[in-house]
Amino acid sequence: MASTKRATIYLDAKVHRALRAKAAETDQTVSELVNAAVRRSLLEDAADLAAFAERSPEPVLLFADVVKDLKRRGKL
Numbered sequence: 037m038a039s040t041k042r043a044t045i046y047l048d049a050k051v052h053r054a055l056r057a058k059a060a061e062t063d064q065t066v067s068e069l070v071n072a073a074v075r076r077s078l079l080e081d082a083a084d085l086a087a088f089a090e091r092s093p094e095p096v097l098l099f100a101d102v103v104k105d106l107k108r109r110g111k112l
Contacts, residue, residue, distance in 0.1 A: 045070070 047055065059066045106112045 040067075 055066055055069060058064075059069055062069075103112065
């Protein structure tokens with residue numbers, strides 16, 4: 037079993053109630069549900085960072101220049 041650390045988090049009362057209900061319904065602990073949600077969030081962050089790294093060689097476009105170009109081409 038992986039090592040665990042104890043943490044205190046504060047949840048909105050309605051969120052906590054829903055989380056407890058889901059835990060009971062799925063035969064999981066609240067901690068298991070929270071851990072799974074945090075892992076999913078971190079995986080999304082990792083995917084975003086990888087996409088940023090992949091696109092880093094692309095030229096930087098300033099927003100003001102993009103707007104000017106859209107206006108010049110009659111798109112705005």
